[in-house]
């Protein structure tokens with residue numbers, strides 16, 4: 004794992020966008036594994052700038068998102084499909100047919116979840132996976148547990164995650180309690196992983212990435228087994244590291 008600490012969120016965002024742009028410039032039909040949450044918004048803004056400046060072409064790029072709330076369809080303003088359209092896809096020349104977010108309102112969830120893994124395989128896997136991190140160390144919606152799931156699955160959100168995400172909803176009781184999430188398998192198989200974290204509330208989870216422990220009770224620690232992970236932090240997220 005490589006760590007890089009930035010003075011500001013803006014610098015972190017610009018750097019992470021350059022890393023993603025590098026992957027696309029090397030492979031025009033790259034498969035991007037994308038994340039939601041507030042952290043990657045700056046990265047997406049920087050990618051839009053690169054596109055606007057004619058420095059990046061998304062016409063052949065494909066994307067696959069980590070997760071989606073169950074019960075919210077793509078028109079709901081807190082669904083992750085809506086988030087991706089709003090914060091990235093509507094502003095670049097990606098073909099929306101090449102963008103994929105799990106279906107949170109599928110009639111047959113079991114089938115839809117299994118198809119998501121087949122889809123990832125049919126795309127040839129993920130070239131670069133963007134990850135945020137939950138304050139409890141979750142990635143996607145792979146929550147701390149005794150066992151983690153390999154494949155895409157329906158996850159029960161922890162109380163802590165519901166609380167953390169309540170800021171986007173009218174009230175905590177409006178936050179869905181379940182989500183479809185990619186499992187640890189496709190994340191660990193991604194050729195490259197970029198984890199970004201900003202803010203004091205991530206400092207504990209970030210510290211767990213440098214300790215000499217791997218535990219399913221902090222899912223992000225499994226990334227220590229991945230050969231190409233870059234962790235980009237602002238000063239507050241890095242505040243518990245002894246560098």
Ligand code: GLP
Nearest residue numbers: 039040041042135136137143144
């Ligand atoms: C959500 C998402 C994660 C994200 C995390 C952190 O629960 N499922 O993919 O990394 O929250 O979000 P934020 O960046 O808003 O702190």
